[in-house]
Amino acid sequence: MNGPGESAQQRRPVTLDDVARAAGVSQPTASRVLNGSSRRVAPSYRERVLSAAQELGYTPNLPAQAMARGTSRTIALVLSLISDPYFSAMAAEIMKQAEAIGLHVSIAVTERQAERELDLIRELRGQQPRAIILAGTGYVDPPSSQALIDELQRYEQTGGRVVLISRSDLPFETVDFDNHEGARQLARELATLGYRNCLVLGSATPLLSMQQRVEGFVAGLTESGGTNVRVQQPGFSWAGAREFVLGLSDDEAAQLDLVFAVTDDMALGALAGLRERGLRVPEDIGVAGFDDISTLRDVVPKLTTVHVALNAVAQEAVYRATTTDESLTRRTVPAYPVIRASTPPLSS
Amino acid sequence: MNGPGESAQQRRPVTLDDVARAAGVSQPTASRVLNGSSRRVAPSYRERVLSAAQELGYTPNLPAQAMARGTSRTIALVLSLISDPYFSAMAAEIMKQAEAIGLHVSIAVTERQAERELDLIRELRGQQPRAIILAGTGYVDPPSSQALIDELQRYEQTGGRVVLISRSDLPFETVDFDNHEGARQLARELATLGYRNCLVLGSATPLLSMQQRVEGFVAGLTESGGTNVRVQQPGFSWAGAREFVLGLSDDEAAQLDLVFAVTDDMALGALAGLRERGLRVPEDIGVAGFDDISTLRDVVPKLTTVHVALNAVAQEAVYRATTTDESLTRRTVPAYPVIRASTPPLSS
DNA sequence: TTGTAGGCGTTATCAC
DNA sequence: GTGATAACGCCTACAA
Numbered sequence: 001m002n003g004p005g006e007s008a009q010q011r012r013p014v015t016l017d018d019v020a021r022a023a024g025v026s027q028p029t030a031s032r033v034l035n036g037s038s039r040r041v042a043p044s045y046r047e048r049v050l051s052a053a054q055e056l057g058y059t060p061n062l063p064a065q066a067m068a069r070g071t072s073r074t075i076a077l078v079l080s081l082i083s084d085p086y087f088s089a090m091a092a093e094i095m096k097q098a099e100a101i102g103l104h105v106s107i108a109v110t111e112r113q114a115e116r117e118l119d120l121i122r123e124l125r126g127q128q129p130r131a132i133i134l135a136g137t138g139y140v141d142p143p144s145s146q147a148l149i150d151e152l153q154r155y156e157q158t159g160g161r162v163v164l165i166s167r168s169d170l171p172f173e174t175v176d177f178d179n180h181e182g183a184r185q186l187a188r189e190l191a192t193l194g195y196r197n198c199l200v201l202g203s204a205t206p207l208l209s210m211q212q213r214v215e216g217f218v219a220g221l222t223e224s225g226g227t228n229v230r231v232q233q234p235g236f237s238w239a240g241a242r243e244f245v246l247g248l249s250d251d252e253a254a255q256l257d258l259v260f261a262v263t264d265d266m267a268l269g270a271l272a273g274l275r276e277r278g279l280r281v282p283e284d285i286g287v288a289g290f291d292d293i294s295t296l297r298d299v300v301p302k303l304t305t306v307h308v309a310l311n312a313v314a315q316e317a318v319y320r321a322t323t324t325d326e327s328l329t330r331r332t333v334p335a336y337p338v339i340r341a342s343t344p345p346l347s348s
Numbered sequence: 349m350n351g352p353g354e355s356a357q358q359r360r361p362v363t364l365d366d367v368a369r370a371a372g373v374s375q376p377t378a379s380r381v382l383n384g385s386s387r388r389v390a391p392s393y394r395e396r397v398l399s400a401a402q403e404l405g406y407t408p409n410l411p412a413q414a415m416a417r418g419t420s421r422t423i424a425l426v427l428s429l430i431s432d433p434y435f436s437a438m439a440a441e442i443m444k445q446a447e448a449i450g451l452h453v454s455i456a457v458t459e460r461q462a463e464r465e466l467d468l469i470r471e472l473r474g475q476q477p478r479a480i481i482l483a484g485t486g487y488v489d490p491p492s493s494q495a496l497i498d499e500l501q502r503y504e505q506t507g508g509r510v511v512l513i514s515r516s517d518l519p520f521e522t523v524d525f526d527n528h529e530g531a532r533q534l535a536r537e538l539a540t541l542g543y544r545n546c547l548v549l550g551s552a553t554p555l556l557s558m559q560q561r562v563e564g565f566v567a568g569l570t571e572s573g574g575t576n577v578r579v580q581q582p583g584f585s586w587a588g589a590r591e592f593v594l595g596l597s598d599d600e601a602a603q604l605d606l607v608f609a610v611t612d613d614m615a616l617g618a619l620a621g622l623r624e625r626g627l628r629v630p631e632d633i634g635v636a637g638f639d640d641i642s643t644l645r646d647v648v649p650k651l652t653t654v655h656v657a658l659n660a661v662a663q664e665a666v667y668r669a670t671t672t673d674e675s676l677t678r679r680t681v682p683a684y685p686v687i688r689a690s691t692p693p694l695s696s
Numbered sequence: 697t698t699g700t701a702g703g704c705g706t707t708a709t710c711a712c
Numbered sequence: 713g714t715g716a717t718a719a720c721g722c723c724t725a726c727a728a
Contacts, residue, residue, distance in 0.1 A: 011505065011506065011507075012506065013476075013506040013721095015720095015721060015722085016721065016722065016723095017721075017722090025698080025699090026698065026699045026700080027699090027721095027723095028698075028699065028723075028724085029697090029698060029699075031722070031723065031724095032697095032698090032723095035722085036723085040697065041697075041698085042697065042698085045697090045698085057498075057499070059470050059471070059473050060474050060721090060722080061415070061474060061476060061720090061721050061722070062411075062474040062475045062476065063410075063411035063412075063414040063415050063420065063475070063476055063720095063721085063722095064411070064415050064704095064720075064721035064722045064723090065721080065722060066704095066722095067409070067411045067412050067415060067704050067705065067720095067721080067722075067723095068703085068704055068721075068722040068723040068724085069704085069722080069723065069724095070704070070723095072411065074454075081440075082436055082443065083433075083436055083437050083439075083440035085431075085433060085436070088430055088431055088433070088436035088439075089431050091430055091431075091436075092429075092430045092431035092457070095430065095455070095456075095457055096457075096459075099457075104454060104456070104471075104475070105454070105455060106422075106452060106453070106455075107439075107443070107453060107454075107455050108443075108452070109440070109443055109444075109447075111444075122407050123407070123452075125407050126407040126408050126409060126410040127410045127411070127452070128361075128409060128410065128411055150405075151405070154405055157359065158359065158360065158361040159359075238645075268646040271646070272645070272646065275648075294431070295433065295643040295646070297586075297620070298616040298619070298620065298643070298646070298647050299646050299647065299648075300623075300647075300648055361705095363704095363705060363706090364705065364706065364707095365705075365706095373715090374714065374715045374716080375705090375706085375707095375715085375716095376706095376707080376708085376714075376715065377713085377714060377715075379706070379707065380707095380713095380714090383706080383707085384707085388713065389713070389714085390713065390714085393713090393714085408705085408706080409704090409705050409706070411704095411705085411706095412704075412706045412707090412720095413705080413706055413707075414706090414720095415704095415705080415706070415707090415720050415721065415722090416705075416706040416707040416708080416719085416720060417707065417708095417720090418707095
């Protein structure tokens with residue numbers, strides 16, 4: 001299988017030089033037809049270069065190109081967790097958008113450790129990406145984030161773009177969805193349906209966007225007339241929500257007619273916990289979340305939530321990552337409630 | 349905010365040269381202390397270089413390093429779909445493993461278009477990654493895949509590693525899970541529980557691993573004594589499975605006591621379809637899948653499936669992607685059935 | 697339109 | 713131990 005074919009035992013990748021030599025032209029000429037912009041090369045040369053490249057299986061060495069050009073065709077994406085359906089959906093959309101304009105995506109994951117973020121970004125900066133997109137981290141208290149800001153600003157000063165998604169804690173280009181308004185509208189609709197005694201599950205991790213959701217929900221409920229709202233901050237996860245719900249006293253649980261969690265993930269955890277303690281959803285208690293992740297389609301009852309147009313967010317983010325229009329600095333994508341079976345109208 | 353600070357309006361990234369100059373040493377010396385391997389540099393110099401790098405915020409230019417060294421610290425990962433929970437879990441594990449040994453991961457997605465695979469790989473090759481990992485594509489008929497093989501072999505000849513996950517259609521290093529055996533064991537356990545009349549939902553897309561699951565399941569059922577098995581090939585998706593189930597006649601549906609789908613995703617689609625036509629799961633009919641994706645935890649009833657140790661697969665894959673031990677060429681990670689509430693013992 | 701020369705940031709080779 | 717010097721593959725002037 002590895003016999004001494006015509007070019008079998010080759011060791012070195014095919015370079016532009018090889019192509020040029022094979023085509024009998026100079027390196028810049030080959031470069032112009034294969035990778036160049038203004039393609040004014042004689043058709044005969046052009047032809048020869050093309051077929052030589054084809055023959056040899058030439059692929060441009062991207063690192064070399066990046067170095068020579070001073071800029072790469074890579075976008076660096078920083079996520080907190082890729083296995084989370086919310087973030088994987090986000091990543092998918094961003095990759096789709098990036099690919100549509102010929103950009104690669106390099107992904108790095110913080111695993112929800114805020115302190116890793118800085119190291120990660122420094123590493124990524126070394127890749128000389130065209131832009132760095134930070135999605136879905138972002139803490140409420142901006143203490144040690146000064147180092148992060150410095151790092152990102154340094155990156156921007158060298159011509160890189162920084163785009164934040166769903167975190168308004170740093171002074172950079174930001175694409176947000178309207179956490180506050182989405183949660184507020186949800187609360188109003190739920191109030192209309194008759195929900196009065198609500199448990200709001202926020203996040204023990206002080207994330208800004210989650211705080212906005214809590215505030216929006218409480219605001220919406222308050223506007224809709226007097227209600228009992230109790231805000232709690234369990235661990236920011238499925239397990240955290242579940243455990244919190246399991247820890248409620250029977251009295252407390254009995255008085256509730258709704259649990260709103262700041263993410264669908266947590267809402268599902270709450271749902272699981274409620275069921276474990278014998279409560280039926282939605283007959284005994286309603287549940288609502290936020291994000292409208294796709295895996296909700298398999299959950300019974302269908303979960304009421306707030307839908308976010310992730311594709312619009314991704315498109316905006318990539319657009320901002322690749323354009324240099326200084327006029328835009330922030331864009332908020334709408335989020336709107338979707339009432340489903342987990343919160344039917346309350347008859348009582 | 350952008351005042352004329354000490355180094356505010358800088359335009360060019362900090363290079364090794366800058367660090368060397370600031371430290372008063374030569375470029376090679378700076379290189380040795382910051383990135384080099386054999387670190388025999390005088391402590392005093394070492395100190396100065398380190399603090400200069402710190403001061404200036406130096407980060408090595410990875411493309412430049414890659415070019416100089418002839419090899420990068422990147423692994424390229426090709427997936428068919430990142431938003432799928434199965435693949436995002438896989439990606440997460442691979443990234444974790446890669447990161448543990450200081451490697452970056454660059455992800456590309458075929459969006460399930462087989463023909464894109466070749467272009468994608470050629471592009472990726474240009475990034476000069478240390479290895480290319482292909483996960484979860486792989487068709488049964490290997491017709492046009494010759495071009496793919498050529499491309500990958502060319503890449504290997506230049507020192508790159510190629511690792512396949514869950515596809516045995518190409519002559520490269522492969523990490524597989526035991527699709528056949530996992531499905532076979534599942535079938536045997538279900539037969540023991542009393543299931544006799546089974547609908548098997550394979551994949552209209554001719555994927556090798558899915559075919560193996562079908563064959564394994566049928567084999568297990570056959571071994572367990574005479575049963576009625578009907579194999580069908582709906583579209584390879586949640587929607588495909590759902591639609592197929594909805595298309596069954598009432599007679600056909602009534603005769604079944606089990607639906608096995610080759611992926612959890614499809615099993616959930618079937619579950620949705622069964623419910624839409626008024627069947628209760630598991631009272632009227634059992635459902636089983638394959639993969640044990642994490643989102644199953646929120647599905648009621650809990651789904652019987654075949655568990656795959658993704659972390660073991662990922663670890664193997666990354667190991668093979670970074671080692672050059674020629675002796676190993678294939679490894680099969682076990683897969684084992686997990687019986688849950690969706691397939692209770694049949695009393696009848 | 698085409699070729700020559702120089703440079704991108706880093707590492708490797710080799711004298712000192 | 714340390715510092716010149718020559719690569720790595722490509723691109724962008726510039727000159728022909």
